[in-house]
Amino acid sequence: MRQVAIAGIGKTRFGALEGADIRSLAAEASRKCLENAGVSASQVEAFYLGNFAGPCFVGQNHLAPYIASEVGIVGVPATRFEAACASSGAAFFHAYTAVAAGIYDAVLVTGVEKMTSQPTPKVTEILASAGDLGGEIRAGATFPALFAMIARRHMHEFGTTREQLAAVAVKNHASGALNPDAHLRKKVTIEQALAGKPVADPLTVYDCSLVSDGAAAVLLMPLERARDAASKPVLIRGVAQTSDQVALDRKQSITWFPAVRAAGEKAYKMAGMTPAEVEFAELHDCFTIAEIVAVEDLGFAKKGEGGPYSAAGCTSLTGEKPVNTSGGLKSKGHPVGATGVAQLCDLALQIRGEAGERQVKRNNVGLAQNLGGSGATCVVTIVSGA
Amino acid sequence: MRQVAIAGIGKTRFGALEGADIRSLAAEASRKCLENAGVSASQVEAFYLGNFAGPCFVGQNHLAPYIASEVGIVGVPATRFEAACASSGAAFFHAYTAVAAGIYDAVLVTGVEKMTSQPTPKVTEILASAGDLGGEIRAGATFPALFAMIARRHMHEFGTTREQLAAVAVKNHASGALNPDAHLRKKVTIEQALAGKPVADPLTVYDCSLVSDGAAAVLLMPLERARDAASKPVLIRGVAQTSDQVALDRKQSITWFPAVRAAGEKAYKMAGMTPAEVEFAELHDCFTIAEIVAVEDLGFAKKGEGGPYSAAGCTSLTGEKPVNTSGGLKSKGHPVGATGVAQLCDLALQIRGEAGERQVKRNNVGLAQNLGGSGATCVVTIVSGA
DSSP states (O other), rough: OOOOOEEEEEOOOOOOOTTOOOHHHHHHHHHHHHHHHHGGGGOOEEEEEEOOOOOOHTTTOOOOOOHHHHHOOOSSSSSEEEBTTTTTHHHHHHHHHHHTSSOSSOEEEEEEEEOOOOOOOHHHHHHHSSSIIIIITTOOOOOHHHHHEEEEEEHHHHHOHHHHHHHHHHHHHHHHHTTTTTOOOOOOOOHHHTOOOEEEEHHHHHHHHHHHHHBEEEEEEEEHHHHSSSSSOOOEEEEEEEEEOSSGGGGGOSOOOOOHHHHHHHHHHTTTGGGOOOEEOOOSSHHHHHHHHHHHTTTTTTTTHHHHHHHTTSSSTTTTSOOOTTTTHHOOOOOOOHHHHHHHHHHHHHHHHGGGGGOOOOOEEEEEEETTTTTTTEEEEEEEEO | OOOOOEEEEOOOOBBBTTTTTTTHHHHHHHHHHHHHOOOOGGGGEEEEOOSSSHHTTTTTOHHHHHHHHHTTTOOSSSEEEEBTTTTTHHHHHHHHHHHTTOOSSEEEEEEEOOOOTTTTHHHHHHHTTHHHHHIIITTTTOOHHHHHHHHHHHHHHHOOHHHHHHHHHHHHHHHHHHTOOOOOOOOOOEEEEEESEEEEEEEGGGGOOOOOOEEEEEEEEEEHHTTTTTSSOEEEEEEEEEOOOOOSGGOOOOSHHHHHHHHHHHHHHHHHHHHHOOOOOEOOOOOHHHHHHHHHHTSSSOOOOHHHHHHHHSSSSSSSBBBBBOHHHTTTTGGGHHHHHHHHHHHHHHHHOOOGGOOOOSSSSSEEEEEEEETTEEEEEEEEEE
């Protein structure tokens, strides 16, 4: 297997982007990425698109050639990957393996979602379709409700507090305020977060990620070719995709996710690294409790200690293990299909030293965790300077 | 790259299957496939799901782990691939490359669609979402209309006749009548086909494929391991996936598809074969004109001669190049996401000599062509006895 690097990155701003449709968003990120790498569309040998629910949000299926052809990529395989909120993580994972195996020398992986053209109840319904239709969805459980149950159980088992959840929100808002591409650039205080409008007890609006439009792209090349690219390459050290039951009630526990632990273990093994060697991370904070569970499942803190670890500031920009320096899904935004690839773009910015005001000092080894549903899909990626 | 074989096949019956939901259909085909190969679910190292529009047809997203976990496949990558009507062809293509590259030793590729739970206008609308939303769809062009334009132009340029289109329908119905798993097991005469209810002139209902429920699965393994499977392995000799513009009005011509020609050329080159060496084929007859165009684009007949070639009986069960011995999408049925993999199952049945009353004599080399949209995606696969 060859070493594979991220040779270019491209992102749109995240937000409620009224004038932009799904194709123009994805094309913008794709073009920026190719430009960043100094590679032309005609050199791209395959197009991997991560998109969760474009057909439901905007009515367009067959999105991969629809977008690829707009960017000038025709003739090559153009395929859409769907794995709920881990859609572009899954696209990335499959693209990585194809480049590592020597199938392609240049693969463009783009993630996109256009969500804000639908009214909120419809958005909630579409997001819920990533859960178990016949069981939990029919019972009326949307994702805030599912993660509220996870939070409640985590509180019961480990003494996690509302304040610890709120601390995650405060931290991610603080980082997102420094990110010019973030959806909601607004600092919040712990008092504000605690007093947020209830969504599903114990979660308030400040515990929930945003409904956003946006796109992100990375270009994958074998490391040796990526060294000739226009931007500094970022080496992929480990990557794994795993799966589990979709329905929460089929899981043996709801305070940890087997898919996350397994993806972490595989990625660490592949990278030959321990959690301690990861210097910073982008974790899938679809809800504040999800970041706390991920901090534990990935070995940054012991089981049950994710809450205190976060509340103590260990995961802040200046902490021992900065998490979500981009602002995370909470503040940067969560255009579902774009999130997995956007996390990788944000890791790359840190490793290149291009993260501006949110730049961390120990910036050589980063980890991204992209979660689908309530832990039914997980993709973990570890990257470093090349 | 390693040689890869189909080590097992599994299919549900195709049709309007009232009692079966999308998960039970996909699980049935998957289990039959594993049983056919004599491989357990725990041995499967990755799950590749082809599904076009489950979220639109039945409201369920995140289908890959939803289905995989039902079959007992957990922990491994489980991903949905979408490329319109070529969704499971795309899943198969990516799975093939992963096994060929040595990433996995056992990959289950399942295709599924549950279409008949929606009323016909809604089905038409969902199918149309594989076209260009902002252009041709907004203009009111559904797929029968798009292929009617292709047919009309083909008639204009090459003198193709209504009788030649009808001959494709008659042939595919005749073969499908012999297929116990086919949706519509009904012979039709050329007079009946010509007198069919108009859908989009010059196409009648007999020129259009069926709206069906169904699932199909293949298990891919390296050839050497497939030799130990419970069923006779089928060797994958060549496979390619290509893409093109989605909108018909962006294409330079509408009487041939660059994506089909390119996929064919790549697959022939990889297999080291010419069209003449292909003994039988499953072609994507979403409309009768599509089969005629494919017969030409894949080199079975010269450009413009697909109509006369078909009308002369060359593609019938007893002709020189039997096409759609399964009955094709026209008679076997077209559960969109299942079609690409179902074609491969039907090739395997012929190669194994298990095709019953529709068994062809020259049965060693078969080709499958799976088309997405009006030629925006194409997957061509060439298989043979191992």
